[in-house]
Amino acid sequence: MARCLVTGATGYIGGRLVPELLAAGHDVRCMVRSAGRLRDLPWAGHVEVAEADAHDADRTAAALRGIDVAYYLIHTMGGGKGFEEADRTAAVGFARAAEAAGVRRIVYLGGLTPGTGGELSPHMSSRSEVGEIFLRSGVPAVVLRAAMIIGSGSASFEMLRYLTERLPMMTTPRWVRSRTQPIAVRDVLRYLVAWAGIPDEVDRAFDIGGPDVLTYAEMIQHHASVAGLPTRVIIPVPVLSPGLSSHWVGLVTPVPANIARPLVESLRNPAVCREHDIAAHVPDPPEGLIGFRQAVSLALQRIREADVATRWSSASTPGAPSDPLPTDPDWAGGSLYIDRRSMPVDAAPEALWRVIEGIGGENGWYSLPVAWRIRGALDRMAGGVGLRRGRRDPRRLRVGDSIDFWRVEEIEPGRLLRLRAEMRLPGLAWLELSQAEEDGRTVYHQRAVFHPRGLLGHLYWWLSSPFHRLIFGRMPRNVAAAAARQGAKSRPRRGPHDRRARERA
Known part of the structure; x- marks a missing residue:
């Protein structure tokens, strides 16, 4: 051999x-x-x-x-x-x-x-x-x-x-x-x-x-x-x-x-x-x-x-960024724009994780589909990959997978998904989705990070901030609702025997 x-x-x-x-x-x-x-x-x-x-x-x-x-x-x-x-x-x-x-x-x-x-x-x-x-x-x-x-x-x-x-x-x-x-x-x-x-x-x-x-x-x-x-x-x-x-x-x-x-x-x-x-x-x-x-x-x-x-x-997209996500302490005092969102979810952690791991592709991004399509079209017009790459697998992800104009940079099953942007941008961008149990409740956390390159990068962030607030602001609510639906589907339905048992109890 x-x-x-x-x-x-x-x-x-x-x-x-x-x-x-x-x-x-x-x-x-x-x-x-x-x-x-x-x-x-x-x-x-x-x-x-x-x-x-x-x-x-x-x-x-x-x-x-x-x-x-x-x-x-x-x-x-x-x-x-x-x-x-x-x-x-x-x-x-x-x-x-x-x-x-x-x-x-x-x-x-x-x-x-x-x-x-x-x-x-x-x-x-x-x-x-x-x-x-x-x-x-x-x-x-x-x-x-x-x-x-x-x-x-x-x-x-x-x-x-x-x-x-x-x-x-x-x-x-x-x-x-x-x-x-x-x-x-x-x-x-x-x-x-x-x-x-x-x-x-x-x-x-x-x-x-x-x-x-x-x-x-x-x-x-x-x-x-x-x-x-x-x-x-x-x-x-x-x-x-x-x-x-x-x-x-x-x-x-x-x-x-x-x-x-x-x-x-x-x-x-x-x-x-x-x-x-x-x-x-x-x-x-x-x-x-x-x-x-x-x-x-x-x-x-x-x-x-x-x-x-x-x-x-x-394979890596030519010209796409390969820099890892910068840690906050290393960038203290530097230019790093962060948009953080959190929301409690009426579902088990497993149901929320299924939604997080299934994001993108045919499942969409849980916020203003038309806006995402427009952003994808603009990226393709600029020579980028746009949204049409979709996903390799509709349910499972692994490091290196592409999801539309993102790539999976890190995944900790059941806890964290970090995506690195491969769209055409004047800077580097990441989207981090995670879930945790806090005080007995399931909580969804979302963090968008942007590191600008030069003046154009700063202008891009400030000009697109209203769009980001709209997109990222709606995502937690819609992800939470999708997770609740997932949880409801996975719960066994109660039949008439279950009802009579509850009445006797």
Whole structure:
């Protein structure tokens, strides 16, 4: 069995690869920027954790010590200027550190590109370059080149799903006619795990794809059919550039424009496998690779059962703040605006906690839904994530989960939920919801904290204070009412026998 390092373990693929490697009997070390992001994952107690950024040479070298197979699952999505140089620098440093540490193999998941012709998008070009860096390094490397990955929670799949479900008729740009070879996430994971046990002399790239070659328009129609929806009316138009298309996708789907853009740009060119040589090393399963319709069916089943292990939003949002909540003593005398609210609740602590842990997504924010939607729309207009990310699970949360334009920074089950804002703000913001028993009563506590950046940050707080008072002022009352309803539902109903017993007593 191999000793494996998984980078990007908080991301969509990495978070699913780790338990698969463990199930196959491998030892796993996860390289993450913050160990706390792994704390609540079901497999966290079975892995080693190394805190390191791929741009930190010393920490990366330490993370790679004693490793046989290193999985490189890092790629900038939605990055701003200079992301190509950042990707290049990180890959070169990782390859050098892996060689110095005596790593037997690097495994990289890249993108499927046309063999000749067609100008690559900046993101696809960067992914191709990273693959070449590993293939030219002193460590044997396997580069798996995949097109669209179909699975519950993937950005590509959510983009497809929401476009299909929300638009019975759509005008679409030319890229819907590009041919692509999608692959089920289960097959991607099967390939990745297999390379932990294959001899070291293999050093090359492989195209990987499912059995179907389809246009995006055909995928929309197949998705509609599997989901039991009527045939969609698709009217191609030649005028929507990738930039305009990404904003259109951002309006219709939960995927924000800055992440939708590289996905859309990757669809401009055909993405069809030119070979299937990987089968000589990782044979196809007896039942064959998973087809597109089956992959969609499996993904929709996971979504219906609220069994989505990871989502595209599991990874940190580019440009989002990562600073922890400042403690009050450290900020004494500084600029830290705080809005505190409390309210007694006519319900058991368990009922109140169910409301707190279930906040956001389809359950909403218990205060002026229209105002929250407007705030989300403004954030998306400013290039932020808005409210449409929703939740990974409708009932349970863990550190690192995204909830609309918040991310779970801390959760103490039954007591505290702290959310860090990932909306576009001139400062840093947190929302803290907690519950406690005081003098025999259940009490709900709420605290909003804002640390401004510069004069604009102060102006933002003062100008938005009336809005905050309205929003945050209503939340405690509505949360308390929801908790009381939860408590009433959980109390057993009394029947006529209970009534007669009380009368006899």
